[in-house]
Amino acid sequence: MLRLILKSNGPIPLEADSIRPNVLQTLSLMDIRKLPIWQGRNCGLIEDFFDLDGDPTDGTIELLGDCSNIKRLGERMSTGTLIIRGSAGMHLGAGMQGGLIDVYGGAEDWLGAGMQGGTIRVRSHAGDLVGAAYRGESRGMAGGTILIDGHAGDEVGAHMRRGTIAVAGNCGDFVGISMIAGTILVGGDLGKSPGAGMKRGSLIALGKMSNVSPGFTASGEYQPNFLGIYTKFLKSKDFPLPKLTPESRYIRYVGDRVSAGKGEILVRI
Known part of the structure; x- marks a missing residue:
């Protein structure tokens, strides 16, 4: 070492x-x-x-x-x-292709921006634009895993293409904005306008959602079997989300109609 x-x-x-x-x-x-x-x-x-x-x-x-x-x-x-062994500054792991980054503190904005593979673990809070695309670029995170033990800021997973982001705490506004595909799991609450402009992908909220973007439609209650896969995956990473249980039920919202409209937001009941 x-x-x-x-x-x-x-x-x-x-x-x-x-x-x-x-x-x-x-x-x-x-x-x-x-x-x-x-x-x-x-x-x-x-x-x-x-x-x-x-x-x-x-x-x-x-x-x-x-x-x-x-x-x-x-x-x-x-x-x-x-x-x-402390906190990290902006652009940590940006464009990362493989390996592991383990931060025993917090991280600033643009964590894992445009990353393509590997794993980032942040054991405290993170700033804005986690796994996002840089301004003017059409695609953000295209693979890999980002795990945040605390809260995260605005625009988590903006323009995300593939991969998994899991946040144990709350997220700010516009989570999954213009998301193309991939999965975002939030253990706490979502801020304003989650999934705005979302094309595909899944946004799972285990806490509360303050408002639903206008382009989403509720499609009833739902018990998604695929979340069992994420439960096992996160446990293998020593990152369990206590509210992510097989028996939980969710309200499913489909959208965003202003885009392809094939994305989903699942809010735990």
Whole structure:
């Protein structure tokens, strides 16, 4: 395991897309120390901001310290494990293709934006636009799994194409906006206008839904068998949602009619 111990965390964010296991495991400690990290318009080196020890060859990286002001950690990583013993900044795991990111704190906006594979676990709260598409892009998350132990902000799963997002707490407004496919499970309450512009996919709310988007129609009560698969899957990830039980019944809403109209929102009764 390679350990990177943060020396300081100043007011200007760092951009550290070079810190990803599939890059570092092929390099010596000397080469890793000389990798670039941007701070505003200035380019520094990893050794300017981190103390390093350990061996990177096993593909496991551990960051110690408050990394909430460090952007783009694990961006485009394809293999290995990135453990963050603190919080993480914006764009964590963006474009991720494989491997595991485990955050023992919170994460800022754009967590897993456009990710294609792998697993991200955040053991506290997350910001806005989890698994979303960047502005101007038509597709967001296209695969993989994002698990959030706390709450999440607005536009979770915006333009999501595939994969699974599970949030143990509440979500903000516009969850699943313009969702193309995939599954979002929310253990708490939904904010305003969930599923607006939704084409396909499933949005499951185990708490309350504050309002239904106008393009959705209620289609009765329903006991979905497929949720048993997600129950087993989440338990295998040590992420159980207590209210996700086989005997639970849901009100099913179908929409959004302003789009393809083949999506569904399931609200637990």
